Amino acid sequence: MSKFKKKKDGGIPAISTASLPDIVFMLLFFFMVVTVLRDSNLLVEQTLPKGDQVEKLKKDRSLFIYAGKPSPRYQKQYGTEGKIQIRDKYTSLEGLPAALTELREGLHQDLQSRVMVALKVDEETNTGLVSDIKQKLRDLQMYKVIYITSPGNQVEN
Amino acid sequence: MGRRATPEVNAGSMADIAFLLLIFFLVTTTIEKDKGIARQLPPKQEDIPEDVIIKQKNLFIVNVNRNDQLLVEEELMELKDLKQAAIDFIDNGGAPAGSPEHCNYCKGKRLPDSSDNPDKAVISVQNDRLTSYGMYIAVQNELVAAYNHLRNRESQRLYGWDFTEMKKAMDDGDIKGAKADDIEEKLKNIQALIPLKLSEAEPKQAGS
Numbered sequence: 001m002s003k004f005k006k007k008k009d010g011g012i013p014a015i016s017t018a019s020l021p022d023i024v025f026m027l028l029f030f031f032m033v034v035t036v037l038r039d040s041n042l043l044v045e046q047t048l049p050k051g052d053q054v055e056k057l058k059k060d061r062s063l064f065i066y067a068g069k070p071s072p073r074y075q076k077q078y079g080t081e082g083k084i085q086i087r088d089k090y091t092s093l094e095g096l097p098a099a100l101t102e103l104r105e106g107l108h109q110d111l112q113s114r115v116m117v118a119l120k121v122d123e124e125t126n127t128g129l130v131s132d133i134k135q136k137l138r139d140l141q142m143y144k145v146i147y148i149t150s151p152g153n154q155v156e157n
Numbered sequence: 158m159g160r161r162a163t164p165e166v167n168a169g170s171m172a173d174i175a176f177l178l179l180i181f182f183l184v185t186t187t188i189e190k191d192k193g194i195a196r197q198l199p200p201k202q203e204d205i206p207e208d209v210i211i212k213q214k215n216l217f218i219v220n221v222n223r224n225d226q227l228l229v230e231e232e233l234m235e236l237k238d239l240k241q242a243a244i245d246f247i248d249n250g251g252a253p254a255g256s257p258e259h260c261n262y263c264k265g266k267r268l269p270d271s272s273d274n275p276d277k278a279v280i281s282v283q284n285d286r287l288t289s290y291g292m293y294i295a296v297q298n299e300l301v302a303a304y305n306h307l308r309n310r311e312s313q314r315l316y317g318w319d320f321t322e323m324k325k326a327m328d329d330g331d332i333k334g335a336k337a338d339d340i341e342e343k344l345k346n347i348q349a350l351i352p353l354k355l356s357e358a359e360p361k362q363a364g365s
Binding site for chain 2 (some may be wrong): 024028032049052053055057119122124130134139140141146148149153
């Protein structure tokens with residue numbers, strides 16, 4: 001009988017917090033892995049147009065081109081005319097092929113032939129600028145483009 | 158002097174440090190999910206090919222001017238009506254029964270002055286250089302929506318599964334092996350029934 005005797009009656013035992021760091025570290029590693037630190041800070045305004053007939057972007061084979069009018073803090077220097085940004089600096093239309101070729105070099109070998117160009121263009125830009133970019137892309141034989149949109153539909157609102 | 162045992166480091170604050178890092182990464186994380194309208198550009202041709210003659214009735218001209226107004230088949234139109242107009246045009250199936258161009262799955266009005274069949278129907282978009290990009294994408298989006306609507310209808314009829322959903326499942330990589338080949342085949346069939354024929358003219362210079 002004495003085997004089943006209560007040892008002590010010290011109330012509720014304290015919960016051990018020894019494993020708390022482990023749990024936190026687990027979460028920490030998860031967020032460290034999924035975090036993408038922005039490699040390019042935006043110099044142009046980016047209000048993407050809305051679209052709902054969309055496909056997913058394949059990130060491993062994409063080159064990004066940003067375009068739009070310069071952000072407010074650069075407008076004094078560069079005006080409000082639409083500009084092209086690659087990586088983290090402005091690029092002129094003439095400099096576009098060189099910049100894109102350099103970007104393509106950075107991709108995985110097998111994917112270089114299946115490269116896709118993601119156009120992130122502000123909705124207030126003129127189509128003229130976009131079609132100039134597309135002409136350059138055709139010169140470079142990068143025929144696959146994807147116009148990045150934000151979710152929504154322009155008809156409904 | 159005898160060597161003393163090194164005192165144990167207090168690990169009690171480890172959780173605090175980890176929390177600090179955790180919060181930093183929580184705040185900086187942006188799980189990006191870029192999506193967009195994919196398009197294939199036409200290859201550049203060195204020599205100018207002879208003009209391919211497309212019958213007027215097989216051509217659906219969408220014109221966007223610099224004030225973002227739509228002119229569809231020479232009539233002013235609202236953006237919200239564009240999808241239906243495009244569906245009516247593609248799905249018209251005007252070729253008479255018995256002719257090789259006859260479209261037996263079209264459910265349109267079969268008007269003689271609209272497209273013969275979806276394979277012949279070409280939508281041509283003309284922009285001004287000053288058209289806003291937002292409008293350009295809106296028009297593209299509506300036209301792709303029209304094609305997707307018809308593809309979904311055909312896909313439902315033949316396989317009981319939406320074309321867009323089938324495509325999404327393939328892109329997500331949910332389907333593997335023999336089943337993937339089967340679906341690839343089905344996608345190809347639908348794309349052959351309703352081919353996406355969107356042509357884009359070079360934007361006109363402003364003012365012309």
